[in-house]
Amino acid sequence: MNILTFDIEDWFHILDNPETKGVSEWSKFESRIHQNMEIIFNILKANNQKATFFCVGWIAEKYPEIIRKIVDSGFEIGSHTHYHQLVYEQSPLEFEIDLIKSIDTLESVSGQKIRYFRAPGFSITNETPWAIEALIKHGIEIDCSLFPTERSHGGFHDYGKSEPVWIECDGMKIKEMPINLHSFMGKEIVFSGGGYFRLFPYGVIKNFTKKSDYVMTYFxxxxxxxxxxxxxxxxxxxxxxxxxxxxxxxxxxTNWLNDFEFIDLNSANERIDWINTRILKMN
Ligand SMILES: [Zn+2]
Known part of the structure; x- marks a missing residue:
């Protein structure tokens, strides 16, 4: 199963960098999101391709027409937080306030119920079970925020194979569809977006995809x-x-979409046998 998702933010929404930390820094840069969204819309249209869009609430507030175009084009949206901050750098209360603001903003602009969530930088970790609790409390059904191994900042150790699981937290459950990892020269890497997707020639990406039964992309x-x-x-x-x-x-x-079947989160959710999916306990 290959799932196509996009994180909708601007070119200056770069994490872990004081120069691009928050709203007061962002206001120094000129937006480039409209022209870049057109490229994405054109690729999807040319391939008659469905996808899921995790949107930053701040973008929805500033450019509601972008969110409306995503929805009017027949795509589903989820939340990518409101102010695009790393979860493990927030307090539980800061996270929850931001989550509510993003859900309210995205729902009012799109008219869709927000059921999906992805944290910036896959930053929900073993140390932040309160984030999962907040997602469940505010009606999120599928989370896509986990990086299923340890890494320099955060990551989620003891996840096991990178595949969809139920996360059980404080007696409640939520569906988790994490990023997928692939072994490469003794390291677990993400090839389905980001630096490695751009670094590897397409033949390598194609080969890795053939060997994977679960691919979660992020562009x-x-x-x-x-x-x-x-x-x-x-x-x-x-x-x-x-x-x-x-x-x-x-x-x-475009090559990737031609060579493999990609689906959105909604279709993936319908295809997964959740009754027999393993449960991962948090905290
Ligand atoms: Zn992001």
Missing amino acids: HPRDFDAKQPMVPGLSMFRKFKSYYGLKHTEAKL
């Missing part, structure tokens, strides 16, 4: 924007990771 509007400026404050390594190979993303994704 951003900026991934298709080879002309974007670089945000200030990044190390050489992060510059490479953030900007390498941008001009090939569109063609690579």
